[in-house]
Amino acid sequence: MTQIRDLLSLAAYCLRQRGRLNRVRAVLRAGDDERVMHEAQLAYLRRHASFADARSSPALVRDWTNVLIEAAEKVERDRRDAELYAAVAAEETAEDREWADAARHVAGERWKES
Numbered sequence: 001m002t003q004i005r006d007l008l009s010l011a012a013y014c015l016r017q018r019g020r021l022n023r024v025r026a027v028l029r030a031g032d033d034e035r036v037m038h039e040a041q042l043a044y045l046r047r048h049a050s051f052a053d054a055r056s057s058p059a060l061v062r063d064w065t066n067v068l069i070e071a072a073e074k075v076e077r078d079r080r081d082a083e084l085y086a087a088v089a090a091e092e093t094a095e096d097r098e099w100a101d102a103a104r105h106v107a108g109e110r111w112k113e114s
Helices: 002-014 018-027 033-046 048-051 057-090 094-113
Strands: none
Touching: 002 018, 002 057, 018 033, 018 057, 018 094, 033 048, 033 057
């Protein structure tokens, strides 16, 4: 009876997580599978005891599914953050121009002195 309850619990969990699992598939299809697996390995190493102490096979599957979901979401977040950072870094601000102008001015003054 416990096994049936565990399997039903796993099935219900997978149904609740299907949206997140679909995003995992999208991340893997985007070619980030190595990065996802690296993050999953790190998560496994951080939580090794919880995997070893899983009370049942469905609990172990649920734990591994969580690791996969969290790893893919981290890779997705990292990619989005990198894109945002690159966009901000590509924009030249007034302060950037002021610094560049000041550097050119100092360089010009030093050149005149030499």
